[in-house]
Amino acid sequence: METALQERQDSIHRTGEAPFVMDCNKDSLAGAVSQRACVFCGSRVVLYPIADALHLVHGPIGCAVYTWDIRGALSSGPELHRLSFSTDMQEIDVIFGGEKKLYHALIELIDRHAPKAAFVYSTCIVGIIGDDMQAVCRRVSEEKGIPVLPVQSEGFKGNKREGYKAACNAMRQLVGMGDTSGISRYSLNILGDFNLAGEIWLIREYFTKMGVEVVANITGDGRVGDIQRAHGAALNVVQCSGSTMDLARMMEEDYSIPSLRVSYFGVEDMAESLYAVAAFFKDEEMMRRTRELVKEELSLIMPELMRYRQALAGKRAAIYVGGAFKAFSLVKAFRTIGMQVVMVGSQTGTPEDYAELAEITDPGTIIVDDSNPLELSAFLKEKEVDIFVGGVKERPIAYKLGVAFCDHNHERKEMLAGFAGMLNFAREVYGSVMSPVWRFVPRREN
Amino acid sequence: MGKILPNYVSTTNACKLCKPLGASLAFRGVEGAVPFLHGSQGCATYMRRYIISHFNEPIDIASSSLGEKNAVYGGGANLKLGLKNVTQKYHPALIGIATTCLTETIGDDVKMLLFQYRQEFMQDGGPLLVQVSTPSYSGTHMEGFHAAVRALVEQLTVATEANGTVNILPGFLSAADLRSLKEMVVDCGLTATVLPDFSETLDGPALRDYPLIPEGGTKISDIRAMSGAQATVEFGYTLPDQLSGGSYLKKTYGVPLQRLGMPVGIRETDRLFETLAEFSGRPMPGKYALARGRLVDSLVDGHKYVFGKRAVVYGEEDLVIGLTSFLAEIGVQPVLCASGGTSGGFVKAIGKAVEGFAVEMPRVHEGMDFHEIGELAAELKPDFFLGHSKGYALARGIGLPLIRVGFPIHDRVGGQRLLHIGYHGAQQLFDLIANAMIMAKQDSSEVGYSYM
Numbered sequence: 001m002e003t004a005l006q007e008r009q010d011s012i013h014r015t016g017e018a019p020f021v022m023d024c025n026k027d028s029l030a031g032a033v034s035q036r037a038c039v040f041c042g043s044r045v046v047l048y049p050i051a052d053a054l055h056l057v058h059g060p061i062g063c064a065v066y067t068w069d070i071r072g073a074l075s076s077g078p079e080l081h082r083l084s085f086s087t088d089m090q091e092i093d094v095i096f097g098g099e100k101k102l103y104h105a106l107i108e109l110i111d112r113h114a115p116k117a118a119f120v121y122s123t124c125i126v127g128i129i130g131d132d133m134q135a136v137c138r139r140v141s142e143e144k145g146i147p148v149l150p151v152q153s154e155g156f157k158g159n160k161r162e163g164y165k166a167a168c169n170a171m172r173q174l175v176g177m178g179d180t181s182g183i184s185r186y187s188l189n190i191l192g193d194f195n196l197a198g199e200i201w202l203i204r205e206y207f208t209k210m211g212v213e214v215v216a217n218i219t220g221d222g223r224v225g226d227i228q229r230a231h232g233a234a235l236n237v238v239q240c241s242g243s244t245m246d247l248a249r250m251m252e253e254d255y256s257i258p259s260l261r262v263s264y265f266g267v268e269d270m271a272e273s274l275y276a277v278a279a280f281f282k283d284e285e286m287m288r289r290t291r292e293l294v295k296e297e298l299s300l301i302m303p304e305l306m307r308y309r310q311a312l313a314g315k316r317a318a319i320y321v322g323g324a325f326k327a328f329s330l331v332k333a334f335r336t337i338g339m340q341v342v343m344v345g346s347q348t349g350t351p352e353d354y355a356e357l358a359e360i361t362d363p364g365t366i367i368v369d370d371s372n373p374l375e376l377s378a379f380l381k382e383k384e385v386d387i388f389v390g391g392v393k394e395r396p397i398a399y400k401l402g403v404a405f406c407d408h409n410h411e412r413k414e415m416l417a418g419f420a421g422m423l424n425f426a427r428e429v430y431g432s433v434m435s436p437v438w439r440f441v442p443r444r445e446n
Numbered sequence: 447m448g449k450i451l452p453n454y455v456s457t458t459n460a461c462k463l464c465k466p467l468g469a470s471l472a473f474r475g476v477e478g479a480v481p482f483l484h485g486s487q488g489c490a491t492y493m494r495r496y497i498i499s500h501f502n503e504p505i506d507i508a509s510s511s512l513g514e515k516n517a518v519y520g521g522g523a524n525l526k527l528g529l530k531n532v533t534q535k536y537h538p539a540l541i542g543i544a545t546t547c548l549t550e551t552i553g554d555d556v557k558m559l560l561f562q563y564r565q566e567f568m569q570d571g572g573p574l575l576v577q578v579s580t581p582s583y584s585g586t587h588m589e590g591f592h593a594a595v596r597a598l599v600e601q602l603t604v605a606t607e608a609n610g611t612v613n614i615l616p617g618f619l620s621a622a623d624l625r626s627l628k629e630m631v632v633d634c635g636l637t638a639t640v641l642p643d644f645s646e647t648l649d650g651p652a653l654r655d656y657p658l659i660p661e662g663g664t665k666i667s668d669i670r671a672m673s674g675a676q677a678t679v680e681f682g683y684t685l686p687d688q689l690s691g692g693s694y695l696k697k698t699y700g701v702p703l704q705r706l707g708m709p710v711g712i713r714e715t716d717r718l719f720e721t722l723a724e725f726s727g728r729p730m731p732g733k734y735a736l737a738r739g740r741l742v743d744s745l746v747d748g749h750k751y752v753f754g755k756r757a758v759v760y761g762e763e764d765l766v767i768g769l770t771s772f773l774a775e776i777g778v779q780p781v782l783c784a785s786g787g788t789s790g791g792f793v794k795a796i797g798k799a800v801e802g803f804a805v806e807m808p809r810v811h812e813g814m815d816f817h818e819i820g821e822l823a824a825e826l827k828p829d830f831f832l833g834h835s836k837g838y839a840l841a842r843g844i845g846l847p848l849i850r851v852g853f854p855i856h857d858r859v860g861g862q863r864l865l866h867i868g869y870h871g872a873q874q875l876f877d878l879i880a881n882a883m884i885m886a887k888q889d890s891s892e893v894g895y896s897y898m
């Protein structure tokens with residue numbers, strides 16, 4: 001296609017047009033206006049919801065200020081995570097090194113807020129000037145008696161994925177520090193849910209109803225103390241493409257805790273995830289309770305859901321999200337409400353992810369990795385899309401062209417997970433697609 | 447100012463943004479231009495997200511997307527590839543290249559790299575390349591903004607014949623402000639080059655096609671000819687000489703420079719119209735005399751609701767100075783004027799803004815963050831906050847109204863449509879403030895009067 005640069009051709013595919021080898025998981029092309037952020041962003045999204053920890057960004061001010069309270073990750077208690085802490089490095093720190101400033105900033109903030117742990121994020125220039133963050137963190141940890149964990153998240157060291165790994169590395173040091181006595185053998189940790197709009201509370205409720213104890217939320221509404229005893233759980237359930245997959249792998253290595261990949265988006269995947277957990281515990285009674293739960297939840301949402309389905313049947317949707325795993329669920333969720341997905345892409349999918357997307361989508365569907373505004377807008381037009389699902393950066397692309405939009409990213413304020421979340425999702429889609437304002441946009445004028 | 451606050455090492459909830467963001471906004475206000483950040487991908491993406499949440503408009507900021515190898519061996523190759531790709535896809539008339547902390551720290555010589563790039567790839571023409579150095583470890587987004595404006599002027603103007611126009615370097619205004627400013631100039635019978643002008647590029651109409659580069663912006667040919675203008679008007683009392691485009695035009699081409707404050711409130715707007723009248727040789731158009739008259743009339747009607755109220759004002763230094771000047775005019779006591787900027791000229795300018803009015807000199811602080819603003823605000827017992835939406839958590843915590851002005855407005859629609867300048871802007875501000883005070887009283891009253 002004309003809109004894509006030559007170098008990007010292999011990152012755009014159409015379902016049914018073989019051979020399918022996606023060029024992905026590499027650095028963004030210079031000058032292509034990627035929708036991606038950086039390593040630091042990856043670490044920050046994963047660790048951010050830990051609400052009783054101090055999150056200090058070591059670097060110049062921008063990296064910290066652009067990530068101040070940007071996510072809808074709720075906490076049921078402390079809200080330290082909603083503040084933006086920075087060492088705000090100045091020229092003199094760049095020249096002579098920022099270790100001293102980092103040390104004093106940490107001491108000052110720990111004294112002020114008494115956090116349960118501190119995460120210190122390195123940004124690009126810290127990686128260049130070579131501050132020994134490890135040493136500073138160790139020293140402060142000894143002096144203050146709390147874990148102080150460096151997160152090696154220099155922005156240029158790859159994409160978001162590397163950031164996930166750095167975050168998991170930091171959490172790995174927390175796991176194992178706590179007392180695990182009294183944890184049920186029917187227990188698990190929730191990995192990869194960030195409690196946007198309170199979602200993890202809903203998921204926890206499902207598990208509790210099934211008779212499963214949730215040990216640690218990793219990381220939505222997360223607490224340092226819970227993560228420290230997470231190794232006492234019997235199972236890890238992991239959502240979201242890989243953001244916490246690394247931690248699950250590490251915990252399997254360190255403590256032989258198995259993991260299940262789950263998704264809470266859409267009725268199909270939600271139900272399947274709960275069944276998979278019940279099956280894991282091999283408990284008949286639990287399986288019965290789970291079936292009951294699913295049945296009840298479905299009966300609550302189905303009548304209204306079907307009304308939306310009637311209105312939305314045949315409409316076309318495009319999806320562009322951070323992780324490919326969410327895209328799988330969204331494809332199915334759109335099917336549930338009778339809609340057709342005509343384009344789907346992600347910032348950080350793997351070749352396997354894209355192969356799976358090609359499996360589950362209809363022929364002709366555009367599949368794209370690490371796209372940009374020009375490509376995305378061309379896809380929206382070509383496929384005559386009725387609604388675009390993405391994040392804040394995708395929203396103006398849709399709106400400028402007069403296309404409906406649903407925010408399915410970290411900033412959203414609507415609960416979209418679980419059974420109730422599916423209903424909210426349908427409402428969101430319906431509320432945007434059916435708005436009368438589209439009648440006035442140029443796209444609809446002739 | 448003596449040291450009243452403890453000297454914190456850390457920053458909590460900064461009241462400033464980083465330099466390349468300001469530069470990107472300025473570049474976005476030039477016709478056919480694409481902002482380009484030389485650094486790693488994250489910076490550009492974060493800034494786009496931040497700007498989009500205010501303007502609700504697409505803003506493509508390209509990046510040279512440096513990876514680990516480039517960070518070690520230099521980012522030259524990526525810079526060139528990025529420029530090539532942007533040229534190929536966007537067909538820009540100009541690429542505005544701003545550095546980031548990373549490329550400044552590794553010491554990329556952008557000037558030389560661009561020289562090479564022109565030799566290697568631009569023999570048959572191509573976009574203009576304007577480059578500005580914007581390391582965020584010194585200065586805020588405002589320094590970045592001004593530096594980009596200065597770079598545009600320095601690198602694009604050429605000696606021209608006198609053309610009778612007026613240059614206006616307004617600093618960081620809203621899209622509505624820019625539209626209003628251009629209208630004033632036209633109404634005064636003048637032709638002006640307003641740089642930058644993102645009134646359309648960041649606040650455009652619904653479209654059928656995604657614009658490669660949105661319409662609008664200051665014309666490059668106009669920028670080139672700024673050297674021939676009869677004068678330059680530059681807003682902002684805290685703008686340092688080396689970042690002033692007006693100073694450059696004066697020094698290089700002898701274009702007289704008139705430095706004014708941001709025209710917020712009656713006196714600063716009067717000053718602007720006096721200046722414009724001098725250039726045009728005509729008195730202020732009747733339309734504005736009428737607007738001024740209405741404004742004064744409304745101030746009289748509503749003066750009791752605002753008199754003696756105490757305000758915390760924060761944001762960019764020059765905006766805060768303008769707002770403070772207006773607050774003094776309507777009898778509001780500014781108790782704290784705070785900014786994350788550190789121009790060095792803030793205190794003096796605030797002093798001048800309130801001089802001659804029956805208000806006390808407010809506490810004035812440069813280099814403040816919201817943690818410090820919060821600590822002081824708790825002592826100063828304000829009635830309201832006046833500033834951008836990042837003060838919301840603070841205002842909410844104390845249970846006071848936040849009147850939203852400036853940038854960013856992330857929690858309301860219409861940030862780009864906020865009008866601050868001129869008599870019309872003062873009118874809007876006054877209505878906002880008076881109504882906020884009336885509402886606070888009404889909501890907290892047991893009676894709930896339905897008349898004021």
Ligand code: SF4
Pocket residue numbers: 060061062063064123124464465466485488489492545546547548581582583
């Ligand atoms: S590295 Fe510098 S330019 Fe990039 S976001 Fe941080 S402060 Fe801004």
Ligand code: SF4
Pocket residue numbers: 038039040041059062063122123124125153154155156486487488489490492547548
């Ligand atoms: S400086 Fe590096 S870490 Fe900070 S936002 Fe930019 S790319 Fe990310």
